[in-house]
Amino acid sequence: MTLKALTLAAVAIGTAALYAGNAGERNAGERTGAAAPVAPVADRAADTADTKALAAEAGALAKGYGGTLLGAVKSALETSGPVGAIAFCHDEAPGMAAEQSRRSGWRIARTSLKPRNPNAAPDDYERRVLEEFSRKIAAGAPVAGLSHAEIVETDGGRVFRFMAAIPTAAPCLTCHGSSLKPEVAAKIRELYPADRATGFSEGDMRGAFTLSKPL
Numbered sequence: 001m002t003l004k005a006l007t008l009a010a011v012a013i014g015t016a017a018l019y020a021g022n023a024g025e026r027n028a029g030e031r032t033g034a035a036a037p038v039a040p041v042a043d044r045a046a047d048t049a050d051t052k053a054l055a056a057e058a059g060a061l062a063k064g065y066g067g068t069l070l071g072a073v074k075s076a077l078e079t080s081g082p083v084g085a086i087a088f089c090h091d092e093a094p095g096m097a098a099e100q101s102r103r104s105g106w107r108i109a110r111t112s113l114k115p116r117n118p119n120a121a122p123d124d125y126e127r128r129v130l131e132e133f134s135r136k137i138a139a140g141a142p143v144a145g146l147s148h149a150e151i152v153e154t155d156g157g158r159v160f161r162f163m164a165a166i167p168t169a170a171p172c173l174t175c176h177g178s179s180l181k182p183e184v185a186a187k188i189r190e191l192y193p194a195d196r197a198t199g200f201s202e203g204d205m206r207g208a209f210t211l212s213k214p215l
């Protein structure tokens with residue numbers, strides 16, 4: 001695990017969030033709700049502008065959150081090595097997401113089709129978007145550019161939802177790869193008995209940032 005490699009990972013994640021700023025253009029005005037039939041779109045132009053601005057805000061928040069996480073993992077690795085860093089992630093990562101959410105007024109989290117923390121398991125909406133990302137990746141799309149922004153109609157009202165894919169970089173493999181050091185594997189087993197977040201290769205989608213905000 002080199003710091004240079006982690007910095008590269010930070011760049012990769014930063015790039016994902018940067019691309020995410022354009023998400024509104026691709027998905028603007030979409031209104032696929034949980035409940036069918038889909039509500040008619042009264043003012044598509046206004047919606048498009050809203051979606052674009054919200055997607056840019058969400059992209060910036062995801063980028064900030066990703067940077068904060070990487071900085072924290074990096075210094076935990078430096079001071080206490082991978083086993084200590086796993087304990088650090090276990091103790092601090094959920095609180096960091098909660099803190100970012102509290103400060104921004106958005107719900108900010110990470111999710112994955114193969115989660116480590118069971119609380120990161122996707123809801124139905126997130127699963128659909130992650131599967132769509134997977135299909136696009138299989139068809140050759142770069143992981144770092146994938147994002148999705150959408151206004152969703154729910155029973156509780158309209159919610160803006162945003163997701164940006166997180167690529168797996170080389171330094172992530174220390175804790176998410178196929179051949180973990182025995183002490184790393186043991187610590188993960190101890191803290192996350194239901195862990196599914198190993199076996200990744202560089203370039204795979206590890207998961208996604210997921211942000212939402214009631215409108």
Ligand code: HEC
Pocket residue numbers: 009010073082083085086087089090093094110111112114115116117118120166167168169171172173174175176197206207208
């Ligand atoms: C020191 C070990 C370690 C390294 C290195 C590491 N992770 Fe993790 N990762 C963890 C732990 C532990 C969790 C569970 C945190 C929690 O309890 O919320 C986690 C959780 C995640 C999650 C949230 C979803 C889930 O599965 O719970 C994502 C996404 C993620 N890591 C991506 C990455 C990426 C991308 C990198 C490389 C830039 C990386 N990780 C590097 C240990 C690590």
